[in-house]
Amino acid sequence: MSKVLFINMLGYGHINPTLGLVEELIKRGEKITYLAEEEFREKIEKTGVKFKGYKIALSTDSLADIRNSEERIRTLLDLRMQSFKEIVKGVFEEKEEFDYVIYDSAFMLGEEIGKVLNIPTVCSITTFATNNNIKINKIASYSDKLETLMNNPNYMSIVKELKDGYSIRFPDISNMFKAKGMINIVYTSRYFQPNAEEFDESYKFIGPSIIDRKENINFSFKKFENKKVIYIALGTIFNNCIEFYENCFKAFEDMDVQVIMSIGNKLDINNAFKYIPQNFTVRNYIPQLEVLKYADVFITHGGMNSTNEGLYYNVPLILIPQSVDQPFVASRVEKLGSGIIIEKDKVTSELLKESVINMFENKNFRLNSEKNGQSLRDAGGYKKGVDEIFKL
Structure with missing residues (x-):
């Protein structure tokens, strides 16, 4: 049995893919201390880990309403620097000696933690793998701006505190979006990964972690059987979009389809809409993996988890x-x-309707999705991820 330190940060998109991996590690005898934001305690503790929470003033939800790119960069940098500080403090408060550390790719200090603790490192990559040719985050393209912003006295104070107090040295700011480990667990397939040939054997493409989420949700699927089903969900951050939802009502209310719409917890369904068409099922929360088994089209924000799950x-x-x-x-x-x-x-409602009709009529969309889906299912999932970790 090994003692494992697991470090995560940011939102559900970084947490959810790791849960299957964590459950499998525990099933095979590992003992895990999982360090993440306090708001995720209940979800993560269900896996059987020892949870250690930290709190920061900002949340990923604060990014949703920011339109100015420079302000968005500054807010994201604030969020990350606060997280880095709290995570490092949390790590060194632990009295246990760990055998290896797993950390999210957003945590650019992961390799440093491994060096200071003198243990092997595993990087958990919940988006695409990145390198100098692949910058999946627009913010990563603004390296000059990031370097200027990092001269903020508050940030420099954090850098100094972590160096003096814990011997943690900040790597070059260009590494903020491309952290690595001795091995790198990527939750997609090699086929779906852009420029996959540029990544060496330390990158293990395991596909999404599809697990039973043990959700006790009162949701009947009977009326969706033998019907064309459109599923609509914009993720956990960017879902406060009444105008968009009303465009969906207008687009699909006269079509012979059933529409399932997940709107998140920011809106009160009873007060948010003047009316809801008869062929719509609107909920604050939908068991997404179950719905996708019935869906013919998925209208999504394009977050990596939702995209992987749909495909x-x-x-x-x-x-x-x-x-x-x-x-x-x-x-x-x-x-x-x-x-x-x-x-x-x-x-617009017209463009939404036109796009759905195009998908219904052009079978290539379904065929190509099946090809993508097969690559994700064949990638091995969280069990392969654990197999690779055990080879360390």
Whole structure:
């Protein structure tokens, strides 16, 4: 039995893919201390780990309403620097000696933690793997701006505190979006990964972690059987979009389809909408993996997890990317013939309807999605991920 330190940060998109891996590690006898934001305690503790939480003033939700690119960069940098500080403090408060550390690729200090603790490192990559040719996050393209912003006295104070107090040295700011480990677990397939040939054997493409989420949700699928089903969900951050949802009502209310719409917890369904068409099922939360088994089209923001899950079940995607890595993910889906991109500022009911009809009529979208899906299912999943970790 090994003692494992698992470090994670940012939102559900970074947490959810790791849960299957963690459960499998525990099943095979590992003892895990999982360090993440306090708000994820309940979800993560269900896997059987020892959870250690930290709190920061900002949350990933704060990114949703920021339109100015420089302000977005500054906010993301604030969020990351606060997280780095709290994570490092949390690591060195632990009295246990760990045998290896697994950390999210957003945690650019992971290799440093490994050096200071003198233990092997595993990087958990919940987006595409990145290098100098692949910058999936637009913010990563603004390296000059990042370097200027890093001269902020508050940030420099954190850098000094971590160096003086814990011997943690900050790597070059260009590494903020391309952390690595001795091995790198990537939750997609080599086929779906852009420029896959540029990544060496330390990169293990295991596909998405599809697990039973043990959700006790009162949701009947009977009325969706033998029907064309459209599933709509914009993720956990960018879902406060009443105008978009009303465009969906107008687009699909007269079509012979059933529409399942997940709107998140920011809106009160009873007060948010003047009316909901009869062929719509609107909920604050939907068991996504179950719904995707019935869906013919998935209208999504193009987050990596939702994209992987949709394609895993062979569902063609209409992608409306909002921010961060989503435009890059969407472009990859479109390039492989598995989806259609609609720019968020150009969404109309007419364009939504036209895109769905196009998908129903053009069978290539389904065929290409099946090809993508097969590659994801064949990648091995969290069990392969654990196999690779045990080879360390």
